[in-house]
Amino acid sequence: MSDIDTIRPPFDPAVLYKTLFLAVVAVLVLVPLLATVLGGFKSLGELRINPFGLPQHWEWSNYADILFSQRYWQLLRNSLIISALTVTLTLITASMAAFTFAHVTFYGSSMLLSYLTLGLLFPAATAVLPLFIKVRDLGLLDTYFGVALPQVAFSLAMSVLLLRRFFKDLPPELLEAALMDGCSYINFFRYVTLPLSRPILATVGTITFVHSWNAYLLPLVMLNSDALYPWPLGVMVYQGEYSSEWHLILAFITLTILPTIILFIFAQKHIVAGLTAGAVKG
Amino acid sequence: MRRRADSLAPLTAVQPQPAWPAALRGLLADNRLAVLVLFLPPALLLFTLFVVLPIGEAAWYSGFNWNGFGRPTNWIGFDNYRFVLQTRAFWLALRNNGLIIVVSLLIQLPLALALALMLAERFRGAVALRMLFFLPYILAEIATGLIFSFVYDGDYGLVASIWRLFGAETPHLLASTDTAMLAVLIVIVWKYFGFHMMLFIAALQGMDRSLIEAARVDGATRAQLLRHVVIPWLYPTIRLSVFFAIVGSLQLFDLVMPLTRGGPADSSNTLVSFLYNNGISRMRVGYGSAVGVILFVICVSFAFTYQRWFLRDE
Numbered sequence: 341m342s343d344i345d346t347i348r349p350p351f352d353p354a355v356l357y358k359t360l361f362l363a364v365v366a367v368l369v370l371v372p373l374l375a376t377v378l379g380g381f382k383s384l385g386e387l388r389i390n391p392f393g394l395p396q397h398w399e400w401s402n403y404a405d406i407l408f409s410q411r412y413w414q415l416l417r418n419s420l421i422i423s424a425l426t427v428t429l430t431l432i433t434a435s436m437a438a439f440t441f442a443h444v445t446f447y448g449s450s451m452l453l454s455y456l457t458l459g460l461l462f463p464a465a466t467a468v469l470p471l472f473i474k475v476r477d478l479g480l481l482d483t484y485f486g487v488a489l490p491q492v493a494f495s496l497a498m499s500v501l502l503l504r505r506f507f508k509d510l511p512p513e514l515l516e517a518a519l520m521d522g523c524s525y526i527n528f529f530r531y532v533t534l535p536l537s538r539p540i541l542a543t544v545g546t547i548t549f550v551h552s553w554n555a556y557l558l559p560l561v562m563l564n565s566d567a568l569y570p571w572p573l574g575v576m577v578y579q580g581e582y583s584s585e586w587h588l589i590l591a592f593i594t595l596t597i598l599p600t601i602i603l604f605i606f607a608q609k610h611i612v613a614g615l616t617a618g619a620v621k622g
Numbered sequence: 623m624r625r626r627a628d629s630l631a632p633l634t635a636v637q638p639q640p641a642w643p644a645a646l647r648g649l650l651a652d653n654r655l656a657v658l659v660l661f662l663p664p665a666l667l668l669f670t671l672f673v674v675l676p677i678g679e680a681a682w683y684s685g686f687n688w689n690g691f692g693r694p695t696n697w698i699g700f701d702n703y704r705f706v707l708q709t710r711a712f713w714l715a716l717r718n719n720g721l722i723i724v725v726s727l728l729i730q731l732p733l734a735l736a737l738a739l740m741l742a743e744r745f746r747g748a749v750a751l752r753m754l755f756f757l758p759y760i761l762a763e764i765a766t767g768l769i770f771s772f773v774y775d776g777d778y779g780l781v782a783s784i785w786r787l788f789g790a791e792t793p794h795l796l797a798s799t800d801t802a803m804l805a806v807l808i809v810i811v812w813k814y815f816g817f818h819m820m821l822f823i824a825a826l827q828g829m830d831r832s833l834i835e836a837a838r839v840d841g842a843t844r845a846q847l848l849r850h851v852v853i854p855w856l857y858p859t860i861r862l863s864v865f866f867a868i869v870g871s872l873q874l875f876d877l878v879m880p881l882t883r884g885g886p887a888d889s890s891n892t893l894v895s896f897l898y899n900n901g902i903s904r905m906r907v908g909y910g911s912a913v914g915v916i917l918f919v920i921c922v923s924f925a926f927t928y929q930r931w932f933l934r935d936e
Contacts, residue, residue, distance in 0.1 A: 358740055362751060365737065369754055369812070375780055376769050384778075391783045429668075437665035444654050452666065459673050462921040463873035465894040466914040467676035469907050470683060473690060474676055493672035496665055524653035526660070554762035556876040557894075561902060572764040576880060579768060586778045589768070597765045604760055608753055611760060616820045 380591030387587050402591040412595060414567070415574035418484075419553055422570055425488035426552040427545050430495050434544065435537070437496070438503035439529050443515060453504075459497030464490065465557060472561050486562040487570075491552050499544045506540040507533060546607070546614035553600070571596045677918060684911040694908070702912035711888035712913070715896035718803055719871050722892070725807045726814070726867035734815045734863070738822030739852070752823065755816040763813070767880030770809045771796060774881075799889040802882050806890050809877060814870065818863045825859040826852070861932045868928075872921055893917050 371392070379387055380402050382395045390396070406412050441453050464471070471490055472481075480486035510533065518528045534541070556572045563569060566577065575596050582588050604611055684702050686694035706712050737755060741748050758766065773780045776794035785792050795805040829852070837851050875894035878884055884891035884899050891899065897917065901910015 362737070362740060365733075366751060366754060369758060369816075372769050372773050372780070372812075373757075376772065379772070387778050389783075391778060391780050433665040433668060436661035440657055440661045444657055446658060452662070455674075456665070456669055459669060461925045462677070462918050463869075463894070465873055465875060465897060466918040466921065467673070467680050468897075469690075469901055469910045469914060470676035470679035471672060472902070473683075473907070474672065474679070489668060490672040493668045496669050496673075500665065525657045526653055529657075529661075550760060554764070554876075556762070556764050556879070557898070572762055572876070575764060575768065579880070584777070586772055586775065590772060593765055593768050597761055600760060600762065600765075601757075604753075604757065612753075612756060612820060615760070616817070616824055 376590050377594050379587060380594045382587050384585055384587045387590075399587070402587055403595065406588075406592055406595055411574070411578075412592075415569060415571040415596070416599065418568055418574075419570035419572075422484050422487050422491075422559070423549050423552040425484060426491045426495070427548045429488065429492045430499055430548045431541060431545055433492065434496055434499035435503050435534065435541065436529075438500045438507055439533060441500065441504045442507035443525065453500075456500055457497050459494060460501075464494045468557065468561055475562055481562060482564045482568065484568065487555075487559050488552075490558055490562075491548075491555065495548045495551065499548065502544055503537070503540055506537055510536055542610060543614040546611055550600075550611070550615065680911040680914045680918070682911075683907050684915050686908045688907045690905045690907045698908070702908045703916070705909060706912050706916065709900070711891060711896055711900070714888050715884075715891040715893050718806075718891060719874075719893055721803065721807065722810060722871040722874065723868050725811065726871065727864060730811045730815050730867065731818060731860070731863055733811070734818035735822055735856070735860075737815070738819045738826060739848070741819070742823050742826040752820070756820055757816065758813045759817040759820075761813070763876030764880055766809065766813050767877045770805075770812075771881050774805055796882050797886060799887050802886060802890040806878060806881055809881065810874070813877065814867075818866070821859055821863055821866075822856060825856055829855055865928055865932070868924065869921070872917065872924070893920075 375391055378393075378395060379391065381398050381400070382390070383397065383399055386395060386397070437456070441449060475481055475486045475490065478486075480489070514532055515528060518532060519525075523531075553570075554572065555570070556576075559570050559573055563573065566574075569577065575592060578592050579589050683694060685697055685699060687696040687698050687702070688694040741752050741755075772778065774795045776782050776792050776797070781795065782792040793801065795801045833851055833855070834847065837847050842850070871892070873894055874892045875898065878890060878892055878895045879898075882890040884895040888896070888899075893913070894917070897910055897913040900906065901913055
């Protein structure tokens with residue numbers, strides 16, 4: 341990168357300190373992650389004497405056994421179903437509500453909006469016991485929807501705010517012209533607003549997906565049967581079963597965080613923008 | 623647009639029509655009423671059912687001694703709150719939440735700020751380092767917790783092997799009441815500093831370059847530039863970062879479970895893990911609801927005060 345600013349003075353100790361500092365932080369971040377990935381390739385005995393270095397003997401079977409087990413794929417499938425449900429329902433309900441708040445003036449609109457934003461103020465954990473009883477009374481305990489619906493409800497506040505702001509910033513002439521041509525609000529939403537809002541829908545979708553994919557407390561409370569467990573619950577159960585066979589646990593952890601890391605590598609710009617900008621603007 | 627719709631109304635009013643009130647007629651003319659009736663309820667319903675009602679019910683259930691089966695009948699007034707406040711573990715959890723906030727403010731925030739200042743400049747590897755530092759933030763708390771329970775493991779872990787290098791007896795950090803919370807705090811910094819760093823980098827990139835140029839021309843040193851131009855520019859972001867650190871501390875749970883489950887002897891509980899261990903896992907609905915209500919009050923009063931005092935200009 342040729343930048344005028346970076347023409348080096350002969351020797352600058354500040355640069356040296358800076359490089360050292362960055363290197364130390366990078367090592368501290370990387371070492372636990374690398375040790376986890378590599379640990380999955382070792383035998384338990386080797387892990388004990390050599391937790392840091394490359395394995396002397398690569399135990400591919402640790403990973404292979406998990407990859408060929410039904411268990412691993414079932415966990416990922418469950419997580420995918422729950423996250424997909426959550427993201428889809430959040431995007432549909434939040435964008436519809438945000439559209440109404442952005443374009444239809446009606447009595448009580450600002451009141452209802454601040455009612456929704458109450459959801460930003462406290463975490464789901466505060467009401468998790470009554471939530472459990474509610475989900476039970478609705479007969480949704482131990483179902484995908486029992487996890488997904490509360491997750492949707494708790495992601496609504498932020499999603500509606502982000503979407504509403506974006507909808508409001510779209511050029512108002514669009515709506516005026518469409519109405520003049522006899523287009524209804526609903527068609528306008530379907531054929532103009534949504535296609536134009538792909539970036540913000542992607543942002544909201546990303547935030548919701550990451551939260552749902554990583555969620556632990558709600559599935560822990562709402563699900564009883566192993567067959568429905570998403571991966572964070574599953575990996576905890578796995579760790580409980582193989583309590584000190586760390587080489588297997590590390591392989592399992594590595595494989596369960598692999599989808600996140602792959603997604604991050606391919607969509608890093610989106611994810612970073614979504615998670616930080618989303619937090620700031622919400 | 624309203625006027626337009628109204629001006630069309632007389633044309634259609636030739637046919638016999640029920641006498642809609644003017645406002646309603648406007649709504650009907652271009653389907654706005656349909657939007658209201660179709661578009662708003664799903665979100666409002668879900669939100670009311672799964673967010674608002676449970677909070678109200680928590681307040682109601684917290685007056686009962688109830689195990690969750692049948693209907694609550696055993697009304698005990700404010701006793702649950704008294705029991706909570708008399709539990710030593712509750713105060714420990716509150717203290718731990720305070721500790722998390724202190725560490726976030728004194729260690730994590732300056733670290734994030736320093737890294738942001740270094741990485742906001744363009745040089746080879748800057749983007750890669752940003753991504754690397756952000757990576758822990760998107761890893762699930764559960765995975766992070768498990769990775770670090772390996773790092774801390776007294777027999778196989780990384781810390782243990784470093785200790786062994788020096789011939790010292792290997793510590794079981796997570797198993798001692800003295801060190802468990804410290805170990806959790808380290809993981810918190812490891813996991814979340816990248817998020818705060820990204821907030822700062824985003825703010826720095828939005829900074830007006832001409833400000834810096836102007837200060838340079840006036841002969842400001844690097845330190846002066848930082849002190850009088852850059853840091854003031856970041857004040858709103860710093861306030862925001864503090865806000866997230868505190869809110870994050872109040873809802874921390876997932877990370878604690880794989881590390882210590884709040885133990886040993888409740889020494890590393892947060893408020894939410896305390897709620898889980900004492901209310902949810904034993905189905906003590908009344909007691910757990912009381913904890914939930916207390917947590918709710920803390921969160922809401924914090925959010926309101928903070929927004930009023932510190933975030934007003936946004």
